[in-house]
Amino acid sequence: MKNSQEQLISNLIALIRKETRTATLFVQTVAENSSIHITDIRCLDFLTEAQSATAGDLAKVTGLTTGAITAVIDRMEKAGFIKRIADSNDRRKIIIKLLVKHPKHLQIARNLFANQMPKILSGYTSDEIVIIADWNAKLISLFQDEIRKLKNLKQKK
Numbered sequence: 001m002k003n004s005q006e007q008l009i010s011n012l013i014a015l016i017r018k019e020t021r022t023a024t025l026f027v028q029t030v031a032e033n034s035s036i037h038i039t040d041i042r043c044l045d046f047l048t049e050a051q052s053a054t055a056g057d058l059a060k061v062t063g064l065t066t067g068a069i070t071a072v073i074d075r076m077e078k079a080g081f082i083k084r085i086a087d088s089n090d091r092r093k094i095i096i097k098l099l100v101k102h103p104k105h106l107q108i109a110r111n112l113f114a115n116q117m118p119k120i121l122s123g124y125t126s127d128e129i130v131i132i133a134d135w136n137a138k139l140i141s142l143f144q145d146e147i148r149k150l151k152n153l154k155q156k157k
Helices: 005-033 039-051 057-060 066-078 104-121 124-157
Strands: 052-053 083-088 094-098
Touching: 005 039, 005 104, 039 052, 039 057, 039 066, 039 094, 039 104, 052 057, 057 066, 057 094, 066 083
Parallel strands: none
Antiparallel strands: 052 094, 083 094
């Protein structure tokens, strides 16, 4: 008996919830094994893509205030991952530059995305990969919209 679309959607939503919980647990476990805070891992991952950012950029990515992100930047600088550089256009602005292209603490996660994910995706057709990419882009947009709504609600209180 074929599953109805409603049942398929329900099953997929359950899997998505499990996936997000498991991904959070994975990052937490990487952080614990590396003796690095989970927020530092998120910042290092972002900096690996961006190479440099402002404290405000990092605060936005993590959801922390710019004041709280200072402690994160201090820890990452002390560990030798980043360097603070004065912005040449605005002396008040500090640029956070990644010093280590692939911090060893992120190597497990990097391997997952560089080796294991492509193996899984290689089992799909190009058209299916386009659908998966579209799905992920829409999910990201949905989460970003909901984050904005929640932040707006908090500000109104």
